Amino acid sequence: MRTTLQRQAGNPPTAVRNLGILAHVDAGKTTVTERILYLTGATHKRGEVHDGTTVTDFDPQERDRGITIFAAAVSCVWDGHRINLIDTPGHVDFSDEVERSLRVLDGAIAVFDAVAGVEPQSESVWRQADRHAVPRIAFVNKLDRAGADLDTAVESIRERLHIVPLVVQLPIGQEDGFSGVVDLLRMRSLVWGTGSDTYEEGPVPDDLREEALRRRGLLEEAVAELHPVALEEFCGEGTLSAATLMAALRDLTLGGEAVVVLCGSAYRNCGIEPLLEAAVAYLPSPQDVPAVRGTHDGTVQQRAADPDEPFAALVFKVTSTATGRLTYLRVYAGTLRKGDIVLDPGARRSERIGRILRVQADRHAEVDHAVAGDIVAVIGMKTARAGATLCAPGAPLVLEPPTVADPVVSVAVEARSSLDTDRLAAALARLAEEDPSLVVRTDPETGQTLLSGMGELHLEVAVEKVRRAYGLAVGVGRPQVAYRETVARGVSGLVHRHVKQDGGAGQFAHVVLDVAALDPSAEPAGGNAAGAGDFVFRSTVTGGRVPQEYIRAVEAGCRDALAEGPLGGHPVTGLRVTLTDGATHPKDSSEMAFRTAGRFALREALRASEMALLEPVVEVTATVPDDAVGGVLGDLAARRGRVSGQVARAGTAVLTATVPLAELFGYASRLRSRTQGRGTFTTRATGYAAVPTAVSEQVSAG
Known part of the structure; x- marks a missing residue:
């Protein structure tokens, strides 16, 4: 038998893991985090979400609502490794918190419900992690629940996330009888007693030996197909050693080619120690990820995760507390000490670091310094905002900030x-x-x-x-x-002359524009094109009739005009503008005149075009009792919803529909009343769609 106290024994940390806990709401992220803190000795009592006693859900609203709202950073030590954990929200409304957290993480643990498998927000946060190239391992939680099935959950990972799942454990017992796992790498059993903080290690149970050997064989074959070194050993020996298998699993995890899958029940404290071991074994340290890249004076520079490099850090969170303003940093390079002067190149100002804190959710422990790879909070910063870069004054660098979604x-x-x-x-x-x-x-x-x-x-x-x-x-x-506005049918050859004379130098600009709906799949043909996803500007002017600096000014003016459309003053999107002709004056033309001309010309063109109103739409996934399906479907139809799927699951039905966001206000109370309080739903943003004519007229009139 091996205890967690022996595993956590107080040696100083020799390596760092910066990890996030990602999942759909109510999959058990916070409970997993609480068990990790308890088992590593960071806390001395198990916190429970339903009791409002968790460390990371410390905000009163989080405890009242029983959900994670704000990303919370905690730190612990396991097997000589410092593990910085960020417990992220699972609700779609707080996906921006997840985005900022993923920007500064090196790895993540994705938690899935063993009954529901991959849920809508699980898929969303997985895609967010894909964009940031964050390696992940998976933990299938709640195996003690009625209806829990590891194989079904794993298959949903394969089908919905399009990744190869490599399952390294086999459950011992089902549903309420779940008591432990078989470790397929070392072919041993790990069994947790009721309420115990330890597991008992033993041989594989006789009734599971044949199944364990079969699954070990499937694991070896799957790894050999993906990893050349493992394939060579597998072809030569007919099997893979545990060392080769673990090394291959690490390579595949870091490369994003597969995901290692573990299982357990965080509430029962089953499976957390193997999860920690897997996080240390397979997920990267700051030294395992590429050097951070930034820019200075238009050139790209790199900073390695080395304490001796010039200091560089990214602010990913700012909070106000009773003790002052806390600024959360991920240190990418160099060393930060109390009293240091750091530069915020974006704000072009320097600030002094007052105190450096090791964060434990709403509690803090002061430290003398932080080095490359650390996640800490500092006191003393007065103006730095989330996304700001902090660097050594003598070595300026600007890191790419996290993206911020547009509010809806x-x-x-x-x-x-x-x-x-x-x-x-x-x-x-x-x-x-x-x-x-x-x-x-x-x-x-x-x-x-x-x-x-x-x-x-x-x-x-x-x-x-x-x-x-x-x-x-x-x-x-x-x-x-x-709402957004877009062009349904554009105009060609719109002429605008901007002439102004009020004494002294005048203003003159003559532009001719074509305006059309943007086809994202069409490549610009000829001319000079510039675009940012939902707007493309191009010029086909020849013969130098409009100088290049004036063309850029026309584009800037057109972008100014996108702020307000003619239907109701909503931002304009999905637009292609072509400058086809123009004229200048030898004395009165200027960049300002052409920018003004571009702004007024596009406004005129939009008023002359046939415009369409767009509204945000979301994918709604509702889980309702079988006897309430008809009423819920009727309600979704009344809200202009389009049902795209219906799956039966153990006395309930899971309905999927695309619904305009404007129609969902108050839906939570309506769903509860139609299902006698037994129905739940989640949403996931899917973009924008055209508004029906009748609704568009109401919105414009309103």
Whole structure:
């Protein structure tokens, strides 16, 4: 028998793992994190989500709602390795928290429900990790639940995530009888007693030996197909040694060619030690990932994860606490010490580091320094925001910041008392500083303050935080979605002359534009093209009739005009603009004149075009009792939903539909009433779709 205390024995850490816990809401991420902290000795009591006693879900709203809202960083030591863990939210409304976390992580543990398998948000966060090339291992959780099935969950990983799953464990017992696993690498059993913090190691049970040997053979064959060294040994020996198998699994994990799959029940404390061992064995350290790349004066530079390199770090989170402003950093290169002066090249200012903290969710331990590979929080930074680069003043570098998604829902907020207006403005500004996916603006027509975010729950949490943290009474208007406008049928040869003479040098610019809907699959043919995904600008002007610097000014003016479309002042997207002709004046033409001409010309062209309104749509996955399916389907149809799938599962049905986001406000209470409180649903953003004519007219009139 081996205890966790022996495994964690207090040697200083010799290596670092920066890992995230990723999953769909309610798959067990936070419980997995709590068990890791307990088993490594970082905490002395098991926290439970349902009791509101977890370390990482420390915010009052998280405990009230029973979900993770804010990414929380914790740190522990296992087998001589420092493990920095970030427990990320699982709800789609907080996907921006996941995005910022993935930007600074080296590896991740993806947690899946053994009953539900890969769920919609599991798939979304997996794709986010793909974009950042973050290696992952998988943990199939909740094997003690009724209906749990490892093979079904693994097959959903293969089918929905398009990755080869390499299962290295076999469950011992099913559902409530689940008690341990067979380790297929070392061909041994690991059994946890009820409520025990340790596992008992033994031989493979006789009734599982044949199945374990079969699965070990399948694992060896799958690895040999993907790894050339393993293939050579497999062909020569007919089998693979445990050492070769583990080395191949690490290579395949780091290369993203396959995912190692483990299983267990975090709530029962089963399977956490092997999960930690797999994280250390297969996931990369900061030294295993490529050197971070940044830019300075237009040139690309690299910084290795070396304490002796010039300092470089990325800010990925900012929070305000009673003790001051906490700025969370991932140190990519160099060493940071208390009292150091660091440069924020984006803001072009230097700041002094007051204190450096090792973070344990809402608790902190002060340290003297941080080195390459560390994730820490610092006190003393006054202006650095999420996405900012901090570097040594003598070696400037700008790292690529995390991407921030455009908000899709807005509400009007106002203070109940006019005396609190200034306090509300300050509170909202601080919220937007902490969460870049929240946008605060003033409606130019009504003068109302609008708070925009990623979903209804996202805005509910933000407003409730203003009420609780700042003690403000706040009124909230009805949510509104972020519509877009696009061109259904464009115009050609639109001529605009900008002539202005008011004494002194005048302004003259003459442009001719073609405007059309953008076909993303079509490559620009000829001319000079520039685009950013949903807008492409190109010039076919010949003979130098419009100089290149003026062409760039016309493009800038067109981009200015995209902010407000003619239907209702919504941003314009999906547009191709071609500058076909123009003229200049030897004295009065300037970049400013052509930028102004480009802006007014595109506005005229959009008013002359046939425009279409676009609305955000989401994929809704609802799990409902069999006897409520008809009512739920009817309700989705009434909300302009298009049902795309229906799967029966143990007395329930899983319905999948695409629904306009504007039609989902209040859906949670409606679903509960139609299913007598037994129905649940999740959403996943899928983009924008055209609005029906009748709805478009209502939106434009409103």
